[in-house]
Amino acid sequence: MRQKKFLLPESEIPTHYFNIQAIMPNKPLPFLHPGTRQPLKPEDLYPIFCKECADQELNQTDVWIPIPEEVREQYASYRCTPLVRAYELEAALGTPAHIYFKNESVSPAGSHKLNSALAQAYYAKKQGITNITTETGAGQWGGALSYAAKKFGLDCAVYMVKVSYNQKPYRRSIMQTFGAAITPSPSMSTRAGKDILTVNPNDQGSLGCAISEAIELAVTTPNCKYTLGSVLNHVCLHQSIIGLEAEKQMELAGEYPDIVIACFGGGSNFSGIAYPFMRHNILEGKKTRFIAAEPYSCPKLTRGKFEYDFGDESGLTPLLPMYTLGHKFKPATIHAGGLRYHGAGVIMSQLMKDGFMEAVDIEQLDSFKAGVLFAQTEGIIPAPESCHAIAATIGEALKCKETGEAKTILFNLSGHGFVDMSAYDQYFSGEMVNYHVSDETLAEYIKSADALNQ
């Protein structure tokens, strides 16, 4: 019988995270203080993030960073995750390509996000922190953080955008099941929330406001820190565990990827699957291609601009050097909520600028078409975000069919779609649409970032 799954025992869970910053030919430009324009130091981040994460964020020297034993023990409940050869998808496409996927949907939270949530919760606990907080839009990061906080005995407060709180009751229930306190945002519990509600008591909230509320709670509460589930360097660092395992598993399969693909929101699952392989491109001249799959309606890598911009809509963060659509950009309400972000993390942006990776944009309807084919062939219903990676993979596999090349393609299945079945419902009903964004609209929003670069 041909081998379909390539598994590693728990003892093979990596002992170190891989820090690509240390080997990049051009390091990311510094984060800048928006007022003084001075480069940020780790200490500047201590009031908001726990110390270990702040240090990791700006660490450009250590290639390997040890994974604490307590975190490895938690990883053992779902890692190493399977690497699977998608034989039936290959057959349905009639492609000579060999398609593999790394299945991150098997985590208790249903996505890769738990890989970083566990690390962040552990580092906070070790520092004597008792409470962690965050915001959540679609609810995936909130769900992962709630579980991680429970594992390390921390109280977790999640600000959930009010419209999602009401429209996505199951994600809210998941967070509650894992023991977190969920507050619909805007709320009366913070200055930021009160200011909005006194003007408009029916305000339905925004991610920008939820971020403000969570950061305000963190800086005004003793022993409370803020956490983020994507974009930042320390988050991408934790996700490297995905690619480090995949590297060993591809060896078991007797292959090495010609192409590595992942969907792209802020870039954390892409980093995770890509960087361990990319290090061989950087250090040994290997020629693997790395493709980020982003939504057509939120095209920061394919149509954005590389410049300094705020990481959030309200302009509370430091200035980050990144591919951006402008921090005021309002992505269309596609179902892949995790991909609705205006910028790309600073490491990914520098690597993109330097030609180490490429990007492709995927229409919403094409993403679901690909997701349905994947579900029918491989038996896993993918998250709407992951459907973008699948669509990009199918695109490359069909090119192989034309040329007759048997390329090896590896993609990351970032999560399952069991809590997103209403999106599939909409797809089947024929009501789902594609969203386009014109060059004029993009140019207008990018101006909001240009203004910060003068």
Ligand SMILES: *Cc1c(COP(=O)(O)O)cnc(C)c1O
């Ligand atoms: C959050 C999320 C993403 C997008 O975030 P990245 O940081 O770009 O990886 C992708 N897939 C799933 C399932 C998610 O929950």
